[in-house]
Amino acid sequence: MTADEQDAALPGLARAAARRSGAAARARRAKQATPVELAEVDPxxxxxxxxxxxxxxxxxxxxxxxxxxxxxxxxxxxxxxxxxxxxxxxxxxxxxxxxxxxxxxxxxxxxxxxxxxxPAVAELCRRIAERYAGASSDVRRLAVPPRHATTEKEPASPEPPFEDRPVGDGQNAWAAYTAAPAFRRHLMTGASPRAVWSAAPGEDWPRRLAELASATRVNGRGVLICVPDHRDVARVGAALTEVMGPDHHVTLQADAGPGPRYRDFLMVSRGTRKIVVGTRSAAFAPVHDLGLVVLWDDGDDLHAEPRAPYPHSREVLLERAEIEGCAVLVGGFSRSVEADQLLQTGWAKEIAAPRPTVRERALIAVTGGDSKRDPHGGGARVPKEAHDAVRWGLERGPVLVQTPRAGYVLRLSCDRCRTPARCTACSGPLQLTGPTTPPRCRWCATEAPGWACAECGGRGLRAPVIGDARTADELGRAFAPVPVVTSSGDRIRATVDAERRIVVATPGAEPVAEEGYAVVVLLDTWLLLARDSMRAAEESLRRWSNAVALLRPGGRALAVGDPGEPALQALVRWDQPGFAGREAEERREARLPPATRVAVLRAAPGALDDALTLLALPEHGDVLGPLAPLPGAADDEERAVVRVPRAEGAALSAALGELQRVRSARKLDPVRIQVDPTEI
CATH class of the missing domain: 3.40.1440.60 (PriA, 3(prime) DNA-binding domain)
Incomplete structure (x- = not known):
């Protein structure tokens, strides 16, 4: 059938639509065929x-x-x-x-x-995508916020003139740390030193970082400071304002909203602000004349991006320092094994306080707790030594009590045979939500007022895992005239004043006291250590150290746990660097990161087999798996761990990148790849 016959066979309306569609297509082809006048220079x-x-x-x-x-x-x-x-x-x-x-x-x-x-950020995105075997478009999505047209039309506000203000006792404060004065002098002269800073307990770290930012701005260079969360951003921002005056810095964080976030981003990209403080996405901020990048508390998992290709702020900033030739400071109250490796390889120098200075800052002790509970306390949650420490602290100011879990009683078991208490409807765990409520299922919320143990018939319940609400309830009864506040979950307090009070908080949710806490009590330290994680001990020490660091000068800390536990011993001695070194050695012997480079591949069984077949492993690489999926993963998902010596890390990234390109070109089922994940 000819084209005319086909056209005649169509009904009237359809024939008219086809004509219009054909005319539009012919017009588009004609427009594309028409030569476009090109730019005379660089077309x-x-x-x-x-x-x-x-x-x-x-x-x-x-x-x-x-x-x-x-x-x-x-x-x-x-x-x-x-x-x-x-x-x-x-x-x-x-x-x-x-x-x-x-x-x-x-x-x-x-x-x-x-x-x-x-250009520097574009190159950074390319390198990060290459290192993490991802697409650079995914990295650019992290680096450049969405456009906000209305904000873009606003005129840029100029930065006020920078004045090198006196920093008060800042120079003396830094003098307490070995090598810190030299690091500061190098920044002021335009050099690019690299250091790992172990902060002493009670240190006003936001102000110390603000002082380093001011020293870097003396010679006109920019500063980029990355911290874990918005509370840290607010603290550093306040310190920068105090040290340098208002309008010399911007904050970049996701929860600022599209308009304000893009406005701050534009001030950085236009060069009207040269000091940036923010969370992990701020690591890509286009700071002009970058002179110093700072990463605070690099062991915090908030620095790990949860979206593909899953870069870590530490690696982004270290790569950026390599591209732009700027100074680097990795700091924290604890030390990660990755930061320790920077020192062991000679890439960075150590900034730490002498032992006498550390001993003057805080007195830390450990008690066994369970073996020494008040004999008249019945089922008391808090041991006698902790009660005594809280009482001593309340005579001097606020007291912080850290408990590992949020809630009231998170898990129940039979007090006779210790069998976990389960719901008869769905077999979920039973819990208590308050002092007067009956047990209820954590999964289906069914109440179980008449529960009886299926193993022994007992009706008594005990609480092997207790939350912050139950702890606050008990302390409120023991110290009735004193207010008790909690900070956990979606009710996190940023600060508390210097009045006498008891603050019960979960790890990472501890509010900052106005003049520091008189006493910090760490309860149930065994619970953090019991996490099924390669980093359980390292993470526990980091969380304890961050809590103890909130003490005022001369304050006391008490940890309830096993005095022989190595992580607790490191806390008592404030020897986080030594602990990190020992952890690194153990991982080196076990061929675990950071001594090796690791990638985890996740996919359906067939897709995972195909990927492992296509993967061209480096010479000394090996594959562990396929392994069972992690808790919370899809039932049909398998995973495999690819491991190579650290010297072959670049080769592994290149092989994984080539694997992803081949699978993308052939339109094969996707495989999720995480290079150097925080958990394996």
């Missing part, structure tokens, strides 16, 4: 398109129309035609010629003339 634009396909993760050449010659600068957002559709992208360079043999498609339009992707 070729190198473009990175925002596509999550790893086999297309490379620059593409496009023609620059003359009308866009002035706007299509490196770093701007543009629209291009790719595979039959309009997609977003960035211009990363302009060139006079192209290696492409055919005719280049022109840029569709310039979305904005703001240069939001600087």
């Amino acid at each position: 070729v634009a190198r473009v990175l398109v925002d596509l999550p396909l790893t086999h297309l993760d490379r620059p593409f050449d496009y023609a620059v129309p003359a009308a866009m010659a002035d706007q299509a600068r490196p770093g701007v957002r543009i629209k291009v035609r790719f595979a039959g559709q309009d997609v977003d992208g960035y211009v990363i360079a302009r060139a006079a010629a192209t290696d492409h043999d055919g005719r280049l498609a022109p840029l569709r339009r310039v979305v904005s003339d703001e240069q939001v992707l600087t």
Whole structure:
């Protein structure tokens, strides 16, 4: 059938629609065939398109129309035609010629003339994507916030003149640390030192970082400070304002909202602010003339990005320091094994306080707890030594009690045979939500007022795991005139005043006391250590150290646990560096990170087998698995662990990247890859 016969066979309306569609298609083809007048200078634009396909993760050449010659600068957002559709992208360079043999498609339009992707950040995104075997478009999504057109039209507010203010006792405070004065002098002269800082208990670390930022700004360079959460951002921001005055810094964090966040980002990209403090995404901030990057508390898992390709702030900042040649400071009250490795390899120098200084800051003790409970206390949650410490502290100020779990009684068991108490409806664990409520199921919320043990028939219940609400309830009865407040879950307090009070908080939710706590009590330390994790001891010591660091000078800390536990011994001696060194040695013997480079592959069984077959392992690499899925993962998901010596880490990343490109090009089932995850 000819085209005319086909056209005549169509009903009237359908025939008219087909004619209009055909005319539109012919018009588009004619428009595309019409030569576009190109820019006279550098008519070729190198473009990175925002596509999550790893086999297309490379620059593409496009023609620059003359009308866009002035706007299509490196770093701007543009629209291009790719595979039959309009997609977003960035211009990363302009060139006079192209290696492409055919005719280049022109840029569709310039979305904005703001240069939001600087060359240094573009290179950083490329390297991070390569290291973590991901797509650079996913990394750019972390680096550049979504455009907010209304905010973009606002004029830039200039930074007030910077004055090198006197920092009060800051110089004396840094003098308490070996090598710190030299580090500070290097920053002031424009050098790029690298150090790992072990802060002493009670240290006002936000102010110390603000003083280093001020020292770096003396010679006109920028500063980037990454901290775990928004409470830390607020503390560092307040310290920067106190040391340098207002309007010299911006904060970058996801919960600021699209408009304010983009406004602060633009002030950085335009160069009107050179000091940035924020959470993990701030590691990509386009700071001009970057002179110092700071990472505080690098062991906190909030620094690990939960979205692909799962980069860690520490690796991003270290890579950035390599690209831009700036100074580095990794600091915290505890020390991660990764930070310890920076020292062991000679990449960084140590900044630490002498032992006498540490001993003057805090007195830390450990009690067995369970073996020494008050004989008249019945089922008391808090041992007598802890009660005595709380009483001593309340005579001098606020007291902090850290408990590992939120809630009232999180788990119940038979007090006769210790069999876990289970719901008769769904077999879920029973718990108590208050002092007068009956037991109820944590899964289906069914109440069980008449529960009886299925093993021995006993009706008594005991609480092997108790939460912060039960702890606060008991302390409130024991110290009735004193207010008791809790901080956990979605009710986290940022600060408390210097009045006498008891603060019960879960790890990481401890509020900062106005003048420091008189006493810090760490309950149930065994519970943190019992986590099924390679980093259980390291993470426990970090959380305890952060709590003890909130003490005022001369304060006391008491940990309830096994006095022979190595992590608790390290806490008592305030020897986190020694503990990190021993942990690193044990992991080296077990061939675990950071002595090795590890990648975890997760996929359906068939897809995982295919991936392992296609993967070209480095010479000394080995594969563990397939292994059972982790708790919470899909039932049909398997995982495998690929491990290589650290010297072959780059080769492993390259092999994994090639694997992802091959699977993407062949449209095979996806495989999720995490390089150097915090948990294996």
